[in-house]
Amino acid sequence: MQAVTLVNGSHNLGLDALDRGLAYGDGVFETIALRQGQVQLWQGHCQRLTKGLLRLGLVPDAASAAALVSTLIADVKAAYPVFEAVDGVLKITLTRGVGGRGYAAPQVSQCTRIVTLAPWPSGREGLSTAGVNSRLCCHPWSVNxxxxxxxxxxxxxxVMARNEWQDPDIHEGFMLDPEANIxxxxxxNVFIEQQGCLLVPALDQCGIxxxxxxxVRHIAEQAGINVKVGQINIAALLNADAVFMTNSLNGIWPVVNLRPSTCQTKTHSWPISDLTVTLQQSLAVRLSQQPLVSQLC
Ligand SMILES: Cc1ncc(COP(=O)(O)O)c(C=O)c1O
Incomplete structure (x- = not known):
């Protein structure tokens, strides 16, 4: 199965060398799971995309952002039949489009839309049940x-943090802020479990x-589990009853150990908790009830 890419709705992939996405990273993207023809968590992805478009000023207002999202939906609907598979990774990239030399954005910009449907990544199937191995990264988040x-x-x-290891047996790395908070x-994203509660890091200075x-937070709160936002230093991470990580493709990944690295000397292990498994089960139900490509609006 081949990846399918549309640039501005066209199979002609000519991207302008002066695109500001390439020159300055001037744009936003979303990576979305397509499972059994269902587009997972579409509303959440649209909301974050819209927030990014407005924050970067890629569009002037919410109405323009909504119009752009409608065009993207048309792109996804056009790409899907060509893809010929029901499972895959939908990646949407929006840039400010073509600009001249220099940082100043053009007075009027025309966003570039890149929509790709790529095969579902293999080799991760057992990790949600077996758990993943991790390490501490030395490269910190930049604060902004x-x-x-x-x-x-x-x-x-x-990119810098991921390049710190080559061992395929390490599945993820913890990234810290300059004050050494996880x-x-x-x-x-990271969740730590402490005495039946979940603690997540504050993401107001860095993070996605x-x-x-x-x-997952919504599911936990609905189940009456207290989810607190706060600082998590390395000691708190090591003292956690259980740890898991989440993203759009992997769902909930239990983290079962922290391997030694330049920043950490000993291996530390965590169990896979009942709470983690319960959340995985509730999430699986939610993720089986998502809109089909044809139902996106
Ligand atoms: C740094 C970082 N944090 C968190 C996430 C998880 O985001 P999402 O749940 O939207 O996939 C990602 C996903 O790529 C990421 O790169």
Whole structure:
């Protein structure tokens, strides 16, 4: 099965070398799971995309953002029949489009839309039940309240952190802020369990406000589980009763150990808790009731 990509709705993939997404990372993106023809957590992805478009000023107002999302939906509906599979990864990238030399944005910009449907990644099937191995990354998050939470195209902190290891047996890395508080995984959000409650890091200075994390949090709160936002230092991480990470493709990944790295000397292990398994089960039910591509609006 081949990936299908549409640029501005066309199979002609000519991207302008002066696109500001390429030149400055001037844009936003979403990575979305397509399972059994259902687009998972579409509303959450649209909300974050819209927030990013408005925060970066890629569109002037909410009505323009909604119009752009409608065009994107048409792109997804056009790409899906060509893809010929019901499982895959839907990636949407929106940039400010073509600009001249220099940082100043054009007075009027025409966003570039890139929609890709790619095969579902293999090799991750058992990790939700067996749990994942992790390590601590040395490269910290850059702090910037104005960009915190967004899924913008500048992901160099994640690239630097991910390049710290090659061992395929390490599935994720914890990333810290400059004060050594846990913020996230390289590609996930972090939850720690303490005495039946969940604690998540504050993401107001750095980090990505994950769509899956938002869903898991909602499920936990509906089940009466207290979810607190606060600082998580390394000691709190190590003392947690259980730890899990979330993202749109992996759902809930229990973290079963922290392996030694340059920043951490000993291996530390966590169990997979009953709470983690219960949340996984509730999430599976929610994720089986998502809109089909044809129902997106
Ligand atoms: C740094 C980081 N945090 C969190 C997430 C999880 O976001 P989502 O749940 O929207 O996939 C990602 C996903 O790629 C990420 O790269």
């Amino acid at each position: 309240a104005a960009l915190a939470g967004l899924k913008h195209l500048n992901r160099l902190d994640q 913020i996230s995984g390289v590609m996930s 406000a994950g769509v899956m994390a938002q869903e």
